[in-house]
Amino acid sequence: MSHAVVVGAGPAGAVAAAVLARGGMPVVLAGRDDDEPRYDVLLSGPAREILRSIGVAVDGWPVHPVTIAFDATVSHAVPEAGYAVVDSSVLRDTLRDHAVRCGTDYRTTVPDAPHVVLAGGAGHLGEPPAESTGVSCARRFTGPLAGDGVVLRLLAPPADDPRGRPRCAWLAPVPGGCTIGASALGAVSADALMDEAVAALAELDPRVRDCVPAGPPVSGPLSCGFGPGSAAGPGGLRVGDAAGLVNPFTGEGLSGAVQSGRLAARAVLAARDDPAAARREYRQLLESSFVGYFETARHAARRYHLAWRVLAAGAGSEHPFHAKGRRAVVLPEGVSALAGTEPLDLPPATRVRLLPFLAACDEVCLSLVRGDWPFLARMFTADREDKLLLRPAIGFFAALVAGGDVPARGAATVAAAIELATLGALAFLGPAVTPREVRGVDWDSATTVLAGDYLLGQASRLIAEAAPGLSWSFSDWLGELTSLRAAVVTTGAGAEAVFASLFEFPLRIGAALGGADAEAFRACGATLGRLFLRLEDVLALRGDRTRLDATLPDLLDGRISALPELLAVPGLTAGALPPHARPAAVAAARDASAEFERECDRLPDPFARSLLSAVGAWVAAPAKCP
Structure with a gap:
């Protein structure tokens, strides 16, 4: 009987393994037992729906409303859209345990298999690292803040740099304080990015400046280099971070991780005895499901000014x-x-x-x-x-x-x-829209x-x-x-x-x-x-x-x-x-x-x-x- 191995036991890999096991295919989930850094992650509505569809209990994680902000005066609440704030280790363990309950064989070594799903992100268990195009970081803080919502602050591109790259700061409520995170395309240090995020969020709520770090910062490479062809190559089906599936505007990657994990498993199940056919099927699924993301990433450098202004113009x-x-x-x-x-x-x-x-x-x-x-x-x-x-x-x-x-x-x-x-x-x-007398283009x-x-x-x-x-x-x-x-x-x-x-x-x-x-x-x-x-x-x-x-x-x-x-x-x-x-x-x-x-x-x-x-x-x- 044909079988599969999933390399990397993060969210994307665990979802792929669970779907494969539920589909009756023998599957090995290869992960590592060493401690990984803990940080808070944002779990979107679409991601929760996918997890719920494969039997994961997600309703115990409280959902917070979302506000998109562009500066201290231009922001907008997004009704019905919400993020659950989840400890990364809790999410990882929950999904890994669910995959095992579905029939997955969890190991720390990688066996040979006809079907291979690569879910290791920026290097994992010998897998070549994903190409880094930026950086993301997060840190917990203590201190009282008003409200219980998630804030996404899309930072304005530099006025003097027509090739400015997307940057986003975010704030999420946690017991006793908040988590502040940020993402940026291009070359920037994690420390400088975190300082920029705190300053930008403090413009929305000055009390952010009074928050005290409650733990070490966590940072890592950010890859937005997604392309259906490279994600469905002969070495295996790349999913999540390993495929570069990250929203270039916000740095959010969990939604793409769980969705691509499910799609990869579906492609394998549709061609159990033909890995080449599974690759073709996966590529087709990616092209139909993530179209717009890879073009956005490819053009983000030269089009972020336009994209940011289009979004900011309609934010209110x-x-x-x-x-x-x-x-x-x-x-x-x-x-x-x-x-x-x-x-x-x-x-x-x-x-x-x-x-x-x-x-x-x-x-x-x-x-x-x-x-x-x-x-x-x-x-x-x-x-x-x-x-x-x-x-x-x-x-x-x-x-x-x-x-x-x-x-x-x-x-x-x-x-x-x-x-x-x-x-x-x-x-x-x-x-x-009532025209405004402004210097330059009236983007509204x-x-x-x-x-x-x-x-x-x-x-x-x-x-x-x-x-x-x-x-x-x-x-x-x-x-x-x-x-x-x-x-x-x-x-x-x-x-x-x-x-x-x-x-x-x-x-x-x-x-x-x-x-x-x-x-x-x-x-x-x-x-x-x-x-x-x-x-x-x-x-x-x-x-x-x-x-x-x-x-x-x-x-x-x-x-x-x-x-x-x-x-x-x-x-x-x-x-x-x-x-x-x-x-x-x-x-x-x-x-x-x-x-x-x-x-x-x-x-x-x-x-x-x-x-x-x-x-x-x-x-x-x-x-x-x-």
Whole structure:
């Protein structure tokens, strides 16, 4: 029977070994028993979900809210995103013990095996060290600090150095004090970096200066040199730090460690008797799961100024585009344009038919944005096997196949163009940013224009190349969106019409390309768009995270709400809600859900009807909760 050895018993290696053992493959986890330095690490939500999925008990570790800061005045809390602060030795022992319970054979020597997973980071058990591109450090401190949240402070690049590299300081609460950590690309000493981190965090809370070191500093090399080819080489499947899987903006690597460990194990299990096939599978999994990260790392030196300014410009904004951009770049999350946190629940047969088309759409989108705007690339990625999120291409595909013909060549490119345009349109939702008189570039205004115009321009080019016959329809749609949005900003009314247009166009064009009834799908899509917006109001009124990552004040101030028309209160604000606002919003959402179900029932194709019904049920689910 084929077997595997995992070299390195840190988080990435332990996860890989546990998944292999759970899959029935004999596996040796080779680690070392000597004492390793203890320090606190940040465990993200995606990392906790992966650990939970393989049977690790993670709920006992308290989760702290996250604030992203750029200077003493520009910061932003990120709702629903949180880090658990865990002692590195506790995490290491927990995952190693779990791997052994799953059936892993733990040793301190490395046996020969057909399949090898390299999880040793910067040199381990004879493994060649990973290429170092920077340094990370952490140290515990005692002293009272306000709040219980994690702070990520992205340090501004030097004004006189156009090739400034990313640096990040972070603070995490621990009993009796805090842990301060930092990461930096480029040549810098750990001591100097820690001093810089303390000074930067003290600008946010002066009491940081009064904290007293409670233990020795811990530092180590930081590698952001990830590339799918080098990570899946003939010497073995590199995971975590050994693969250079570290976010160059924050230095966070645990999310990439546990995810790559699981992916490597899946690749091995998919090709138990063929190590070469396992390498090919692993490379493909890495390319689809971590796209955007390695381009970001590669271009960080010359693009960090732009990336930092784009992020800083939107740090104080709850605008949907900025909110999703923060999650995609700074936090280890992949998001799509109109997605919440809960995945769509689709029958297996439907997923099998849909996923290849979505993967083709992603490839088109990513091939365009990954080089010029690599930090936008993360907005088109997610773990498709585990988390299928709402996106325009799903409705497009439902309508495309309803005509019964084999989808035309280039259909995925058309769907990709619509997805790019939807994200570009998202950048322009809400009133325009008030221009500021500043020396140099007004980045608050420029960011939206740069990103939005870039996406809309790329989408238009795709349509012209892949389906020139649709160019007029596509341009008419963009013109309609612009006109509708202008009316909303001017009058405060008509937000439902904007979302009806956003949702109906993918279905209408998909039906037209596939030979189905375009008018029936147009009506279905428009109703779905109105339903979506009404559910945004319901979620915001409850104080829950909306699919657009916006709060109630931001929905109302940005004219992204149906409430002013529904309640007949022009200029409605969050501070002047009538007492019946919430029940009225829930009733309106339920009416819209019933209307969508009627429109969906009129569709003759059973597959399209089933798929869109599942989408509608997902959108409407919050209205059915007490």
